[in-house]
Amino acid sequence: MAASIWVKCKQAALLPVICLLLNSCTDNTADNGIQAETAPAAEQPKFEVLTVEIKDMKFVPDSITVKKGDEVVFVNRDIVTHCVTEEKSKAWTSGMILAGESYIWKATESAAYICAIHKVMKGKIVVQ
Amino acid sequence: MKHTILKCLGIAFVVSLGIAPAKAQNTLTDPEIAHVAVTANSIDIGYAEIAKEKSKDADVLNFAKAMASDHKAVIDQAVALVTKLHVTPADNGVSKKMLADAEKTKKMLRSKSGKAFDKAYIDNEVAYHKAVIAAVETVLIPQSHNAELKDLLQKVAPTLKTHLEHAEMVQSNFNGHGSKHMGKM
Numbered sequence: 254m255a256a257s258i259w260v261k262c263k264q265a266a267l268l269p270v271i272c273l274l275l276n277s278c279t280d281n282t283a284d285n286g287i288q289a290e291t292a293p294a295a296e297q298p299k300f301e302v303l304t305v306e307i308k309d310m311k312f313v314p315d316s317i318t319v320k321k322g323d324e325v326v327f328v329n330r331d332i333v334t335h336c337v338t339e340e341k342s343k344a345w346t347s348g349m350i351l352a353g354e355s356y357i358w359k360a361t362e363s364a365a366y367i368c369a370i371h372k373v374m375k376g377k378i379v380v381q
Numbered sequence: 382m383k384h385t386i387l388k389c390l391g392i393a394f395v396v397s398l399g400i401a402p403a404k405a406q407n408t409l410t411d412p413e414i415a416h417v418a419v420t421a422n423s424i425d426i427g428y429a430e431i432a433k434e435k436s437k438d439a440d441v442l443n444f445a446k447a448m449a450s451d452h453k454a455v456i457d458q459a460v461a462l463v464t465k466l467h468v469t470p471a472d473n474g475v476s477k478k479m480l481a482d483a484e485k486t487k488k489m490l491r492s493k494s495g496k497a498f499d500k501a502y503i504d505n506e507v508a509y510h511k512a513v514i515a516a517v518e519t520v521l522i523p524q525s526h527n528a529e530l531k532d533l534l535q536k537v538a539p540t541l542k543t544h545l546e547h548a549e550m551v552q553s554n555f556n557g558h559g560s561k562h563m564g565k566m
């Protein structure tokens with residue numbers, strides 16, 4: 254149980270690294286002008302995966318800037334349940350994010366958000 | 382300066398929880414600290430249950446739901462830890478005093494209804510969380526011997542502080558809207 258959650262968290266944490274590695278590979282190929290035999294450039298993901306930790310009752314970082322299409326992974330590192338809910342009109346919500354679990358938000362438009370369970374917990378995402 | 386004021390406040394709150402006299406006589410053992418921690422969390426779940434029965438205010442109900450869920454999560458962690466450490470929480474004077482005080486508070490809460498209940502519940506949540514935060518920071522954490530017990534208490538402190546902020550937010554809404562219609566409580 255606990256182990257699988259850790260694996261999940263680790264995977265979430267590794268995703269940005271993997272994306273960076275893939276991007277750098279693509280760049281190198283382009284610079285050298287060598288046609289690599291690996292996956293064609295068209296299949297490389299153009300978006301990034303960024304992580305917001307929910308830790309000690311705070312969103313860390315509490316403000317993040319992303320591009321449209323990026324994914325934001327909210328990872329709950331606390332022992333209590335949290336959620337992520339759009340603040341102004343409750344346009345979207347993660348539902349309950351249990352301790353150790355995570356929620357992936359696909360960046361569409363900028364939003365100020367709160368944890369609807371603990372309404373003093375706030376953060377924002379700027380989509381460029 | 383601010384720190385000194387907080388410390389003074391802290392001592393006042395600790396006294397109100399009945400922990401200071403125990404500290405003066407002798408310090409708490411780890412099994413006693415575990416018992417106090419579980420008791421403090423159970424008490425707030427008890428208050429939340431009364432609120433869930435009596436309140437019709439969305440903010441109060443939302444807060445009470447969070448209290449019941451979060452304090453249960455803390456108890457679950459504490460129970461998991463003492464089980465792992467093969468420690469049996471030990472009843473003690475501090476726990477007994479806290480429970481006796483809580484019985485009085487629950488009686489007071491049950492005697493109220495409507496807006497007066499909501500206000501009494503939230504006022505008590507603000508005071509109770511202040512007292513528990515002070516107890517955790519000035520007594521329970523410093524007196525814990527086991528590193529994992531200390532860690533757990535340190536992990537719980539931010540949760541309690543967020544609860545306090547949340548309770549104060551609900552309280553300030555009441556004071557903003559309710560003061561015109563209600564006299565002093």
Ligand SMILES: [Cu+2]
Binds near residue numbers: 334336369370374
């Ligand atoms: Cu939360």
